[in-house]
Amino acid sequence: MPINEYEFTAKFEQVLSLSRVDATQSVAILKSHYSNPLTVKAATNAALRLGARVYMVELPSFNHPMAMGNDMTAYCGDTALTGNHAAQRALEAADLIIDTMMLLHSPEQEQILKTGTRILLAVEPPEVLVRILPTEHDKNRVMAAADRLSHASSIQVTSQAGSNFRAALGQYPVVSEYGFADEPGRWDHWPSGFVFSWPDERSAEGTLVLDIGDILLPFKNYCRERVTLEIEEGFITGIFGGFEAEYLKDYMRYFNDPEVYGISHIGWGLQPRAQWTAMGLYDKSDGMCMDARAFEGNFLFSTGPNTEVGGSRKTPCHMDIPLRHCDVILDGETVVQKGKVLDS
Ligand SMILES: [Fe+2]
Numbered sequence: 404m405p406i407n408e409y410e411f412t413a414k415f416e417q418v419l420s421l422s423r424v425d426a427t428q429s430v431a432i433l434k435s436h437y438s439n440p441l442t443v444k445a446a447t448n449a450a451l452r453l454g455a456r457v458y459m460v461e462l463p464s465f466n467h468p469m470a471m472g473n474d475m476t477a478y479c480g481d482t483a484l485t486g487n488h489a490a491q492r493a494l495e496a497a498d499l500i501i502d503t504m505m506l507l508h509s510p511e512q513e514q515i516l517k518t519g520t521r522i523l524l525a526v527e528p529p530e531v532l533v534r535i536l537p538t539e540h541d542k543n544r545v546m547a548a549a550d551r552l553s554h555a556s557s558i559q560v561t562s563q564a565g566s567n568f569r570a571a572l573g574q575y576p577v578v579s580e581y582g583f584a585d586e587p588g589r590w591d592h593w594p595s596g597f598v599f600s601w602p603d604e605r606s607a608e609g610t611l612v613l614d615i616g617d618i619l620l621p622f623k624n625y626c627r628e629r630v631t632l633e634i635e636e637g638f639i640t641g642i643f644g645g646f647e648a649e650y651l652k653d654y655m656r657y658f659n660d661p662e663v664y665g666i667s668h669i670g671w672g673l674q675p676r677a678q679w680t681a682m683g684l685y686d687k688s689d690g691m692c693m694d695a696r697a698f699e700g701n702f703l704f705s706t707g708p709n710t711e712v713g714g715s716r717k718t719p720c721h722m723d724i725p726l727r728h729c730d731v732i733l734d735g736e737t738v739v740q741k742g743k744v745l746d747s
Pocket residue numbers: 668705721722723
């Protein structure tokens with residue numbers, strides 16, 4: 404059911420307070436023609452209520468000719484900011500950018516963050532934002548999990564469906580997402596609630612079996628049959644199953660790039676207010692379905708780029724694949740058991 408503007412603005416004010424917006428701060432609202440006008444309005448009014456100086460940066464939209472579908476994660480790399488140095492300088496001048504457009508996975512975003520500017524991405528429907536309102540408790544829990552992950556040198560993932568996946572860790576940093584941007588140079592995504600890192604190059608190996616009910620993003624489909632992924636030396640080398648395996652294979656083949664088969668971020672969901680079932684209740688054009696990435700206890704596997712943590716794999720195809728009912732084991736210690744998070 405649609406939320407009213409008054410309540411949405413009040414919730415936005417909470418998240419901006421958590422993001423340390425006050426009268427000392429300048430806030431840029433990054434938007435394009437497809438930004439949700441309610442989100443832009445609530446972000447503006449909430450920042451003004453907190454005393455911040457607010458300005459808008461509006462960019463013409465950009466669509467890569469190869470991109471298929473409306474999902475904003477369906478093509479990674481260039482964005483509306485690519486090559487637009489004047490707009491980039493305007494954004495770097497802000498203390499906080501509220502991104503209602505989506506710069507994720509772009510080198511321009513990394514450059515802005517290096518200047519100390521914080522970025523809060525908010526592109527999900529207002530009702531989703533409010534249902535998964537972040538809290539300090541979310542942050543504490545995610546940071547505790549990030550601490551465990553950052554001390555691990557290996558990860559193993561098993562399941563009754565037949566998964567047995569292993570990778571070495573430590574080459575790439577651990578990334579935490581808890582839903583607000585409270586530190587200089589921090590990027591975060593409202594709503595979220597998970598941790599992840601990238602496997603050491605060429606170390607990921609084994610088998611992942613996507614079971615019935617596991618999710619393929621950006622397709623926004625629940626698997627109706629099992630799909631088996633064979634992984635060797637950091638790359639998917641085989642995709643087996645029925646129709647869904649065939650669909651996934653053809654989609655990845657479309658990009659004509661061997662790097663699409665590389666393993667990208669891996670981690671687990673920690674957000675109790677995100678729901679496995681939510682994706683079935685929205686249209687495919689309603690945001691990017693962060694519920695599916697963040698719901699508690701999912702093992703979030705992904706494919707494609709690693710440039711956002713300094714890797715060299717710049718590839719446009721990025722699949723996020725949340726699996727249920729897995730055991731996630733760090734250096735022999737179970738942190739998720741059959742899809743239930745074991746807090747330390
Ligand atoms: Fe992802």
